Amino acid sequence: MSETTVLEPQGEEPEGGAAVVEGTPAERALAQLKDRFGDAIVDDEREGYEGVIISADNLIDVASALRDDLGFKYLSSVTGVDLIDDGKLEVVYHVYSIDQGGAPVVLKVQVDREGEPVIPTLVPIWPGADLQEREVWDMFGVKFEGHPDLRRVLTWDGFDGFPLRKDWKEPFFEEEQKPFGSRWPGGGVLRAEELNPYGKNVQYPDGWVPTGQEYDVETNMYDDLHYERDATPGLKTDKVTVNIGPQHPSTHGVFRMVVTLDGETVVDLKPVMGYLHRNHEKIGERNTFLMNIPYTDRLDYLCSMSNNLGYVLAVEKLMDTSVPERAEWIRVLMCELTRICNHAWALGFLLNDLGALQTPMLYLYIERELILDFFESVSGARMMCNYMRFGGVAYDLPDEIRGQETMAFLHELVFERLPQALDEFDTLITNNEIMRARSIGVGYLSPEDAVAMSATGPLLRGSGVAYDIRKAEPYSYYEHVDFDVAVRYNGDIYDRYLVRMDEMRQSLRILAQVLPHLKETAGAAVIDSKPQYAIRVNAGEAYARVEAPKGELGFYVTSKRRGSNPERYHVRAPSFINLTTLGHMSKGHKVADLVGILGSIDIVLGEVDR
Amino acid sequence: MYGFGILKGMAVTMKHFVDSYLDDIYWLTRGRRYYNQDALTVRQSLKGTGAITVMYPEEKLSTPERFRFVPFLVTDDSPGGQGYGKDWCTSCGICAKVCPPQCIWIQRGKLPNGRPNPQPEEFYIDIDICMNCGLCSEFCPFDAIKMDHDYELASFDRTTAHIHDKERLSKPISYWRSLAPRKADAEEAARAQAKAGKGKKRTKGEEAEPQESLVSEAQKRQLIYQGALY
Numbered sequence: 001m002s003e004t005t006v007l008e009p010q011g012e013e014p015e016g017g018a019a020v021v022e023g024t025p026a027e028r029a030l031a032q033l034k035d036r037f038g039d040a041i042v043d044d045e046r047e048g049y050e051g052v053i054i055s056a057d058n059l060i061d062v063a064s065a066l067r068d069d070l071g072f073k074y075l076s077s078v079t080g081v082d083l084i085d086d087g088k089l090e091v092v093y094h095v096y097s098i099d100q101g102g103a104p105v106v107l108k109v110q111v112d113r114e115g116e117p118v119i120p121t122l123v124p125i126w127p128g129a130d131l132q133e134r135e136v137w138d139m140f141g142v143k144f145e146g147h148p149d150l151r152r153v154l155t156w157d158g159f160d161g162f163p164l165r166k167d168w169k170e171p172f173f174e175e176e177q178k179p180f181g182s183r184w185p186g187g188g189v190l191r192a193e194e195l196n197p198y199g200k201n202v203q204y205p206d207g208w209v210p211t212g213q214e215y216d217v218e219t220n221m222y223d224d225l226h227y228e229r230d231a232t233p234g235l236k237t238d239k240v241t242v243n244i245g246p247q248h249p250s251t252h253g254v255f256r257m258v259v260t261l262d263g264e265t266v267v268d269l270k271p272v273m274g275y276l277h278r279n280h281e282k283i284g285e286r287n288t289f290l291m292n293i294p295y296t297d298r299l300d301y302l303c304s305m306s307n308n309l310g311y312v313l314a315v316e317k318l319m320d321t322s323v324p325e326r327a328e329w330i331r332v333l334m335c336e337l338t339r340i341c342n343h344a345w346a347l348g349f350l351l352n353d354l355g356a357l358q359t360p361m362l363y364l365y366i367e368r369e370l371i372l373d374f375f376e377s378v379s380g381a382r383m384m385c386n387y388m389r390f391g392g393v394a395y396d397l398p399d400e401i402r403g404q405e406t407m408a409f410l411h412e413l414v415f416e417r418l419p420q421a422l423d424e425f426d427t428l429i430t431n432n433e434i435m436r437a438r439s440i441g442v443g444y445l446s447p448e449d450a451v452a453m454s455a456t457g458p459l460l461r462g463s464g465v466a467y468d469i470r471k472a473e474p475y476s477y478y479e480h481v482d483f484d485v486a487v488r489y490n491g492d493i494y495d496r497y498l499v500r501m502d503e504m505r506q507s508l509r510i511l512a513q514v515l516p517h518l519k520e521t522a523g524a525a526v527i528d529s530k531p532q533y534a535i536r537v538n539a540g541e542a543y544a545r546v547e548a549p550k551g552e553l554g555f556y557v558t559s560k561r562r563g564s565n566p567e568r569y570h571v572r573a574p575s576f577i578n579l580t581t582l583g584h585m586s587k588g589h590k591v592a593d594l595v596g597i598l599g600s601i602d603i604v605l606g607e608v609d610r
Numbered sequence: 611m612y613g614f615g616i617l618k619g620m621a622v623t624m625k626h627f628v629d630s631y632l633d634d635i636y637w638l639t640r641g642r643r644y645y646n647q648d649a650l651t652v653r654q655s656l657k658g659t660g661a662i663t664v665m666y667p668e669e670k671l672s673t674p675e676r677f678r679f680v681p682f683l684v685t686d687d688s689p690g691g692q693g694y695g696k697d698w699c700t701s702c703g704i705c706a707k708v709c710p711p712q713c714i715w716i717q718r719g720k721l722p723n724g725r726p727n728p729q730p731e732e733f734y735i736d737i738d739i740c741m742n743c744g745l746c747s748e749f750c751p752f753d754a755i756k757m758d759h760d761y762e763l764a765s766f767d768r769t770t771a772h773i774h775d776k777e778r779l780s781k782p783i784s785y786w787r788s789l790a791p792r793k794a795d796a797e798e799a800a801r802a803q804a805k806a807g808k809g810k811k812r813t814k815g816e817e818a819e820p821q822e823s824l825v826s827e828a829q830k831r832q833l834i835y836q837g838a839l840y
Contacts, residue, residue: 174712178710178712179706179707179708179709179712180712182715183703183706183707183709183712183714183715183716184701184703184706184707184714184715184716184718185701185703185716185717185718185726186717187706187715187716187717187718187731187732187733187734188715188717188732189715189732189734189736189773190715191736191773287710290708290745291708291709291710291745292710293743294710294741294743294745295710297743298741359623363622363626366658366662369662370656373654376673376674376676376677377674377676378676379676380674380676380677380678380744380757381677381678381742384741384742384743386743386744386745394748395676398674398675398676399792401674402651402654402655402674403651403655404655404656409656412656413656416656417656424622427618427619427621427622428618428619428622428623429619430615431614431615431618431619432615432616432619433612433613433615433616434616435615436615531748531749533704533707533708533745533749534707
């Protein structure tokens with residue numbers, strides 16, 4: 001960040017702004033931090049890296065200054081990196097400014113890998129760091145001093161080792177990086193499980209007994225739950241701790257809420273996840289860059305197109321490539337259709353959770369099916385699309401969809417079928433008195449809390465914070481289309497419902513603008529260079545984020561010079577981080593509302609657990 | 611009025627309820643609503659109203675050309691029209707290298723003199739591991755591996771039935787043509803073009819021929835992706 005590109009200053013100067021006026025908000029903020037902290041802040045000078053390295057002692061001060069004085073109030077991503085060659089562990093923070101938009105301030109803290117690496121926690125400053133710091137502890141073994149509840153989050157309590165460290169090997173380990181040598185030209189087929197039979201593929205830490213008297217899993221968690229609220233005078237009642245899930249239909253998968261109840265009122269809640277954990281990131285680091293694209297489909301399996309785009313954008317930052325115009329329009333088209341698909345699913349399930357069983361859900365699914373038909377014809381699969389490529393998309397649109405000419409199909413879908421369906425759904429639900437009674441005022445999240453807890457997407461915008469990455473830091477061709485950021489101000493379930501309805505309408509508005517461009521560019525190239533399977537990228541790091549239907553989906557990718565595999569591959573999953581707000585929102589509500597509150601966050605466990 | 615919203619909503623469900631019967635009546639004289647290909651096509655298009663259910667397995671949706679489910683190996687048509695003929699696969703290993711879950715195992719053949727034979731000795735795909743991403747067929751330079759459309763692969767024993775060997779994987783080119791006629795035509799045209807280009811290159815005295823006219827393998831593939839050869 002040493003070279004300051006002179007850009008128009010975006011937004012207003014934050015309070016306490018010094019004389020530096022050029023550069024992006026992030027560059028200005030960094031310059032001010034350097035003024036204030038002097039030598040404690042060092043530029044990250046590795047090739048292709050950005051941001052600053054600070055010492056662990058200064059972390060809290062720098063973070064407070066960023067939040068309070070420079071307007072960078074939104075901690076988006078916290079992740080670890082194992083720099084095994086330097087003997088260091090690094091924790092990377094991406095902090096954004098909600099008011100000014102633009103690129104992040106990237107903070108890095110490095111600690112020695114050996115012994116017990118300790119970094120002070122940022123939870124008091126940004127409560128949104130809670131689950132993410134737990135994840136870094138879980139995966140890298142970095143202790144966050146002062147964290148209120150530092151337990152493993154994605155793996156289980158008896159797990160041995162820190163799986164994202166470079167020297168950790170999984171049970172079915174074959175080689176450090178794909179492709180594996182045994183596949184060709186030798187080629188004797190073998191199932192991985194034959195080498196690691198069931199029962200021998202789990203390692204326990206020393207002294208750990210999976211069953212028996214020593215079995216004290218999760219005691220800490222149960223002890224931490226709050227019991228101290230006074231019982232009603234007169235009648236003495238006990239508080240009860242109840243496990244809702246993981247096998248509970250309203251948790252949208254295998255997700256568990258440990259709830260302390262006073263009667264039917266929620267006193268405290270802790271989310272427990274990781275039942276679908278497969279260490280997507282470790283797999284991603286074994287994969288080549290290209291191989292990761294189909295794996296990203298499986299994150300948020302309802303929105304594979306957005307996932308593809310986020311990952312592809314991150315890797316494109318490390319490559320010298322450009323994307324043809326037609327491919328950019330197709331990307332926008334796909335992402336907006338995905339948004340409609342996802343919200344149709346989310347609202348259907350939200351209503352399902354609120355008791356409107358099946359009917360509204362199935363009405364929206366009819367429309368979703370049509371969009372999936374389109375995806376199937378274009379990419380070959382309904383949900384696991386695997387459609388984006390570095391420098392474009394895999395194929396051009398086909399000639400026909402289900403026997404109808406493609407553009408005619410899209411035209412009818414966007415201008416007739418979907419608007420009608422949304423209007424019908426509006427009539428069906430929006431003014432329904434039962435729905436309103438169940439959702440208005442339930443699960444309140446204030447704008448300050450939403451920002452502090454790193455909430456994203458409809459959850460953030462339903463609380464009155466008009467922050468949409470498509471506007472704040474435009475990617476693809478979103479700066480060329482005209483749309484409004486959907487925002488509602490009451491921060492309850494009903495407003496999240498309305499935000500999603502508004503977003504679907506805005507998506508239709510974007511789609512209406514995309515279709516003429518698709519007609520214009522018909523026949524043009526959809527990929528920049530010839531498709532390659534052995535991609536080599538430049539050295540450095542890249543963080544790309546997209547406004548996925550569920551919120552901010554970020555991919556953090558680092559690579560060596562001419563690297564074929566990512567050195568570090570991290571997914572900032574919106575569903576996972578949005579769950580930070582769950583406990584806060586549900587306190588004081590009844591169990592029946594709890595289900596609705598979870599539904600209004602809209603999580604997908606493939607992405608939460610990764 | 612309290613309750614008006616509910617009533618309006620119920621009118622919507624009532625409309626859907628009536629629609630499903632209107633559809634039944636419409637198809638009554640046109641060969642019934644279910645188990646009828648015409649009706650299924652309409653039901654599954656943008657014009658579909660009422661109940662849009664597909665009565666699987668009696669009714670099945672047609673799969674689009676690009677549909678992908680578990681790869682198969684393309685071979686020549688055998689002379690008698692039965693089974694399959696010569697492999698197109700040259701065991702170059704690109705599919706095994708590009709496969710994200712690494713489910714392809716290829717044993718390269720050897721000629722008696724010890725040099726590699728451009729044909730696979732053995733070819734295995736573990737379909738439990740295959741994630742149907744289609745990258746193998748996308749990057750195969752010989753059009754020798756293609757994604758199948760047969761999605762009904764349930765079997766009783768996964769340990770024996772789910773590793774497909776070369777015998778099981780090989781299917782003649784006519785099968786691929788029946789699945790994806792347009793794609794197969796485009797590929798054939800591209801192959802013919804590439805072959806013509808190569809043939810010319812070999813003829814002596816034509817070295818001055820501009821390079822552009824020689825469509826390389828990669829360019830050909832690119833044309834297919836762009837839809838220019840469709």
